[in-house]
Structure formats: C-alpha cells, structure tokens
Amino acid sequence: MAIVPPLLPLLLLSLSSPMFTQLFNRFLGSRFWALVVKEINQILKNRQLLFLLIFPPTIQLLIFGSSLDPQVQNLKLGIVDYANTSVTRELVSALSENQIFVADNYSFSEQALANQVEQGKITAGLVIPPDFNRQLQQGQTAEVQVLIDGVNANTASIAQGYITQIVRNYSSNLEVNATPPLVNPQVTFLYNPGLASSWFFVPGVIGLVLTLTGSLVSSATVVREKDTGTLEQLLMTPAAAWEILSAKIAPLFLLLMGDVLLALGIARLIFGVPFRGSWAFFLATSALYVFVGIGVGILLATISKNQQQVVLTSFFINIPVIQLSGAIAPIESMPTFFQYLSLLDPLRHYIAISRSVLLKGVGWEALGLNVLALGAIAILLLTISIKQFRTQLN
Amino acid sequence: MTKRIWNQCLKEWAQFRRDRLTVALAFLLPLAVLLIFGYAIRLETNNIPLAVQDFDRSPLSRAYIERIFATNKFQPTAWAGNDPLENAIDPGVAKAAVIIPPDFSRQVQADQPSPVQVLVDGSDVNNARVIENSIRATTQFFLSSSGLQPGSPRVATQTRLWFNPGLKEALYIVPGTYAVTLWIFPSMLSSLAMVREKERNTIVQVYASDLSAAEFLLGKGLAYLAIAIGQALVVMGVGTILFGVWFAGDPTPLLVGTPIFLANSILFGLFVGSRAGNISGAIQGVAILGFLTALLLSGFIYPLSNIPFPLSVLTYIIPTRYYIEITRDAFVRGAGWAGVWLFLLALIVLGFLLFNATRRVLSHMQLPD
Numbered sequence: 001m002a003i004v005p006p007l008l009p010l011l012l013l014s015l016s017s018p019m020f021t022q023l024f025n026r027f028l029g030s031r032f033w034a035l036v037v038k039e040i041n042q043i044l045k046n047r048q049l050l051f052l053l054i055f056p057p058t059i060q061l062l063i064f065g066s067s068l069d070p071q072v073q074n075l076k077l078g079i080v081d082y083a084n085t086s087v088t089r090e091l092v093s094a095l096s097e098n099q100i101f102v103a104d105n106y107s108f109s110e111q112a113l114a115n116q117v118e119q120g121k122i123t124a125g126l127v128i129p130p131d132f133n134r135q136l137q138q139g140q141t142a143e144v145q146v147l148i149d150g151v152n153a154n155t156a157s158i159a160q161g162y163i164t165q166i167v168r169n170y171s172s173n174l175e176v177n178a179t180p181p182l183v184n185p186q187v188t189f190l191y192n193p194g195l196a197s198s199w200f201f202v203p204g205v206i207g208l209v210l211t212l213t214g215s216l217v218s219s220a221t222v223v224r225e226k227d228t229g230t231l232e233q234l235l236m237t238p239a240a241a242w243e244i245l246s247a248k249i250a251p252l253f254l255l256l257m258g259d260v261l262l263a264l265g266i267a268r269l270i271f272g273v274p275f276r277g278s279w280a281f282f283l284a285t286s287a288l289y290v291f292v293g294i295g296v297g298i299l300l301a302t303i304s305k306n307q308q309q310v311v312l313t314s315f316f317i318n319i320p321v322i323q324l325s326g327a328i329a330p331i332e333s334m335p336t337f338f339q340y341l342s343l344l345d346p347l348r349h350y351i352a353i354s355r356s357v358l359l360k361g362v363g364w365e366a367l368g369l370n371v372l373a374l375g376a377i378a379i380l381l382l383t384i385s386i387k388q389f390r391t392q393l394n
Numbered sequence: 395m396t397k398r399i400w401n402q403c404l405k406e407w408a409q410f411r412r413d414r415l416t417v418a419l420a421f422l423l424p425l426a427v428l429l430i431f432g433y434a435i436r437l438e439t440n441n442i443p444l445a446v447q448d449f450d451r452s453p454l455s456r457a458y459i460e461r462i463f464a465t466n467k468f469q470p471t472a473w474a475g476n477d478p479l480e481n482a483i484d485p486g487v488a489k490a491a492v493i494i495p496p497d498f499s500r501q502v503q504a505d506q507p508s509p510v511q512v513l514v515d516g517s518d519v520n521n522a523r524v525i526e527n528s529i530r531a532t533t534q535f536f537l538s539s540s541g542l543q544p545g546s547p548r549v550a551t552q553t554r555l556w557f558n559p560g561l562k563e564a565l566y567i568v569p570g571t572y573a574v575t576l577w578i579f580p581s582m583l584s585s586l587a588m589v590r591e592k593e594r595n596t597i598v599q600v601y602a603s604d605l606s607a608a609e610f611l612l613g614k615g616l617a618y619l620a621i622a623i624g625q626a627l628v629v630m631g632v633g634t635i636l637f638g639v640w641f642a643g644d645p646t647p648l649l650v651g652t653p654i655f656l657a658n659s660i661l662f663g664l665f666v667g668s669r670a671g672n673i674s675g676a677i678q679g680v681a682i683l684g685f686l687t688a689l690l691l692s693g694f695i696y697p698l699s700n701i702p703f704p705l706s707v708l709t710y711i712i713p714t715r716y717y718i719e720i721t722r723d724a725f726v727r728g729a730g731w732a733g734v735w736l737f738l739l740a741l742i743v744l745g746f747l748l749f750n751a752t753r754r755v756l757s758h759m760q761l762p763d
Binding site: 046060063064066067068069071072092110117119136142143144145146147148150151152154156157159161162163164165168172175181182183185186188190194195196199200216218235265299307308310311313316319330332333335352356359362365366 | 441511512515516521543563697705746
C-alpha cells in the first residue's frame, strides 16, 4: 500500500504526457484494435454465446457440486435382535448414534433380513444371537453377525470399518474395570474439519466448467466464421493471421475470466467453500488455464469442418479430460497407468492448484510443478492451434 | 399402419448404414467410454502417502510404525524439515502424518495411555475417513497383537460381505458404466437423426404426408433400437471379456429391461432432436442434459442417498437410475425379478411419457387431415 501514493500521480502524469497519448491513439487506430472491437461487437450481439457463458456453467457447478458426495452416511441398517434386552438395544443405538447407520428396519428372522439385503432395501444387517446375554454374563465373547451389501465396494469397506470400531468401543464400555487404550490416536482433519464433500469437489468443478465452457465458446467463435464464410473475407484483409487470432482471443479471455469469478462466487456463496490462498496466484493460474481452454477450442475449430463436428469432438475429448483429472473420482485411487496418463491432463494440474489454493492456502512453493506443467501445456496448445490456423489460411 | 412404420424404419436403417463414419463412431465411442470409465474410476485408495515423525525412536515406536505400513493402505513418504504439516501435508507430499510423542514407549510400558497425533488432509473427504478408520484399526491390532493390551473383546463382530466378498470395485463400476454408455450414445444418434430432418427440411415432407407423428416416431425409433441393441451387445460383450463380469442370477430381467431402457434413451434423443433448432443445439442438449444427469444423478459413482433435497427429486425421472439398479442386480446381486420389477415399471412409465411428449411436439406441426 505504501508504494501507491507516489505511483498514482506518476501514472496520471504519464497518462497525460504527449508521448503516451500518441501511443494510445496509435493503438486505438491500429488494425488489431479494430479487430478487437469487431469481435466484442459480435460477441455482444450473439445471445447464444452469452447464454453459453453464463447458464451452463452455473447449472453444472450446482449439479456437480451438490451431487458428488462420497460420504458414507445414513446407511439403512436392518436388525434381527433375538436376545432383545436392554444391553442389545444399547448396541443398536450405539450403531445408529452418529448418522452413519439408520436403524429403521427390524425383522424377526435372519431369512427376512437376508431377503432385504438381497433386494437392496437395506445396506447392512445386524444379527444378535439369542444367547448374547448369557454369553456376556458367563464372561465369554458374545458374537454378533453383520451382513454388508458389498455391491458398492467403497461404501461397504468404510461401513465395515465403522461397525468394527463402534462394536469395539461398545465392548470396552462393557468392561467393569476398563482400561483406556494405551495408544490413542488423536485424529485432526486439516483444511476441512467438517469434512464437507463440496469443499473438495467444487474447486475441481470450477476447472471442469472452465474446460467445457472455454473450449466450446472459443471453438464456436472461430467455426462460425468458417460456417458463414466470413473467415475467407477476414483472411483477404491486410490483417496478419496473428492479429486475427489474438483479436479473437483477447475478448474471449476476458469473458472466460468473468466465468472464473462467477464460478468462484457460486463456490463461496452457495457452497461456502473457503478461499485461503492468494488471489493474485489463483487469478494468474486461472488465466493460464483459460488459455488452455481457448487453445483446445481453436484447435478443435481448425480441424473440424463445421459446428456439428466441433461439438461432437469436444464432447469426446472432454470425457477423458474430465475423467482423468480427478474432478469426479480421486486420482490416487486410479490404476497406476491412468495416474501417469493424468499428468498430461491440464485439468488435473489446474484442479490440484485450485483445491490447494482454496482449501490449503498454499501457493507457488507447493504448486510450482503444476503451474509449470500448465504453462507448458498452454504454450504447446496455443502454438499448435495458431500453426493450424495459419496452415488453414494458405 | 404397421407397413408404414416398417417402411419408415427401413428408410432410417438405410440412411444410417450409408454414413460409414457414423457407423464406426457408433460402435467405437461406446467402447472408448467403457474402457475409460471401467478402468479409471476407482474409489478405494491404497498406498496413501503417510509422513511419520517419531520423537521417541524406540523399538516400540518403530514396531508401531512398521505395523501401520504393514497394511497396504499406507506408503511411507520421504519429507525433509521438522514440521510435518508445513513440510509434508501442505505441499501435498503426504495425505496424513503420524506424530509419535517423545515419551511414547515410556508411557505405554508404564501402562499409561499415550496420545499419538494424527494429522489428516481433510480436503479429500473420502480418503480422510478411510485414513482415520485404518489408523484406529491398526492401532487396536497393534495393541492386541504385541501383547501390550491383550484381553479378548466382550463383543466380537463376524462380518459377511454379500454379493462381492472380495470387494472388487469393478463389480460396482462396470455395470454402472453399461448404463451410462447405453444412455449417451443411442440418444445421441437418434437426436442427430431427428435434427437432421429438420436441418434439411425433410421434416416438412413428413408433416405434409399422411404419416402420423406416432408412426413416424415408431419407425425411426425401431431402426435405432436395432442399432442400440447392437451397441449393447458390443459394450456388454467386451465388458464381460475385459472385466470378467458375469450374470449373478436370473438374466431375464436384464434381457427385458435393456430394450426398454434403450427405447427410453432413443426417445429422449428424439425428444431433444425435435425441440432443438440445429445440430449443435441437439448435441449440446444431449451432452449437457443427458450425459450430466446420467453421470451424476443416477448413483453411478456416489450413493444416490447423498444427493440433497431439491436435486434428489430430479433423480426420480432419470431412467439411468433405474437401469443401473437392473444391471447391478443382474451382474452382482442376482435377486432377479423380486428385486427389480419396480425399476422396470418405472422405465416403462418414463418411456411412455417421453414418447407422448415427442409425439406432441411433432403433431403440433402436422397438417390436420
């Protein structure tokens, strides 16, 4: 802040200096500026494009953000309590205490319980044998049977862990002279103490939305000129290919940065995702990623003949890009081959950045490699697409 | 009337066959999606990078650490520095850190509880819970197996995992992938076929002819149903070979349910095609509306019961949701008709609604006789 006061008059001075006005006028009179004005006018007139920039990203963020939730909770627990005493009822309430299981289903036979698991009506079942109390009183180990629907392997194994733990705690509470466990892990969840799923997924979905919107919108603006044949007219003008292309990219870039802010706003206001890192770092890396999206879009537009092909190919490029990025399912659990493959996926790097910046508040020191990878991919994509665009002209 | 439907169907079939590129894509793209989804979507993580800071450096603490890494859940991570939070978890080198206090072995041997600090990266919700559970379970196992705190528990659990005792995740993901794939591609083909008639204005000829909207739809739908059944055979055939997923019980619900689901998919495509103005609009409609809902609101990856209220209502009109239940039953559960008849009924109702909605759109344009 301290450097601002001396800078401000300096800036004003330079704005009014004749050299600057001359430069400014030259810029305003340049071919490049004329092209940018043309692009902005075209975008503002194109209702469909504005619609694509606002509506799908919002819907996608809302649906992805609220439907991606891997938490194991409210599993339906069926119970067959042959003993039916206060001790066993305590066990049942211990199991349904913390919302992981909901005991809403009492049956009278194991067969009925088994049928319910089979038909998917309950996820887990607990069978308490008739001699449960007798065994406890005689000092023997009483055994309860647990059935878990293993169809969803991930949920099943987490549920199994919970049941074992809850029963163990219950069991040690039964001991008269119970000793606390000698080693007691004290678990702290960092960054996301409430373990809110949306905090994990929404930063990833911001990247996903930028991918879908960026590639779609930028390919649409290029291919439309192709469809209508105005591209040839543009090429006949004295403007160089780079001028045409960068005049196209500049307004798109600004609009997509608007999408970044839109997505961030939804993340904060609707999902309550924190923002712990540096704004400058986040905006700079987002800008890099927007360039990746634009690069993909222009490349798609240059290799396709018409809008239909663009939309179709972008759809099939986006599926693996999204799938390998960790936006939907964590990268760490993918098979090793796909984990390596995902290193080539720009979205993976951007998601790593946005998750870490938003939740962990770390910056360049932790994410340098991701930024470099993103930068390299952005440069590569832009170079190829500009080259493609040029060869197309000849 | 049957003859007219049949002729429309033959015309559609001939048109499809002529377009070699579309034919190739119609069968290759579903396979590509099957491979990506079937192989890459896994939720259970092993080899989670774990940083250890051992202030005790005693045989006991080393035995404890060894025990933790003996499960294949964790993998030791090399990190430099003296703060595991700042040097291992913040940079993302490790997902969790175990910090053993300096008087760990002294306390344990004196029969005093020793607190071990476990820091878990909570940003990844699924893994955070898994890490917590397995550290707790391993600690328990360490105490009883090393003889420090033996004592048999008063209550023991005997767990049986039904349907999938090995907890193979492919059994969960692959049948779901069938459903998602067979939703996207048949609907995409049929929406393209429909919107093409509009773009080329051949739809006007149909409107002007005495072919009724229902006959037109049935004819078109029938041709694409045949193609979709071909896609289903290819996808499920390759899936069976690659992932070793085979019928767990009575296959008839799947045999009946698949054509009904495919009809839903095709009718959805025809509906989108009849509403969309141009081809890219149709593809976007199918891609955003169809693909997104089939992927997210169907219980394909994460449990349906986790979807919050206003959105959870929407899941009831997603056909993929019901078909996923049918495929999972056919390939994993094996309960047969008793478990899935309701889902089949739901598919029939949804298909009927889609058919009527599309017929309405088309008959508005039809000339009155």
